[in-house]
Amino acid sequence: MKLTVYGKQLTVRESLKLLIEKKLSKFDKFFGQDTEADVTCKARKGVKIIEITIVYGGTTFRSEEESDTFITALDRAIEGLERQIRKNKTRLEKIMKKGAFVIEEDDDDEFIEEEEFSIREKTYPPKPMSAKEAILQMNLLGHAFFVFLNDESNETCVVYKRKDGGYGLIVPER
Secondary structure, eight states, rough: EEEEEEEEEOOOOHHHHHHHHHHHGGGTHHHTTEEEEEEEEEEEEEEEEEEEEEETTEEEEEEEEEEESHHHHHHHHHHHHHHHHHHHHHHHHHHTTTTSSSSOOOOOOOOOOOOOOOOOOOOOOOOOOOOOHHHHHHHHOOSSEEEETTTTTOEEEEEEEOOTTTTEOOOOOO
């Protein structure tokens, strides 16, 4: 696994880099050599934050944890990644098990796959608005995110509430 350690507004000590490399090496059994892992270390108002992102085969595993020390935050972030990997592995095993799919014959000989979870679908009329208007609408609804049509670019965008109390904007790549 290719590992990159960043320090956001701080310099990461070599001893912490070695510890991160040692602790993340246990994920080598799950991921190939070409897998990239990014670790970002931040300190904000006396709180140490570690963010680990691993992208593998189109799936992104991400964990961000805060603590009084980087070591504790690292341990918690690794535990979070382990939970995500186990959950993903279990889900894939269920899909691959015999009997996970119910095949019904239709008049057109199409196959229908049984859903293992229910998805609630909502529709809404997209209204062009600015990101500020979308944030106001999201807060009025009490949601953590809001999908809207950007009035300037005419693209579908998403605003979301961040853990630090700020807001984020997701825009399609051009």
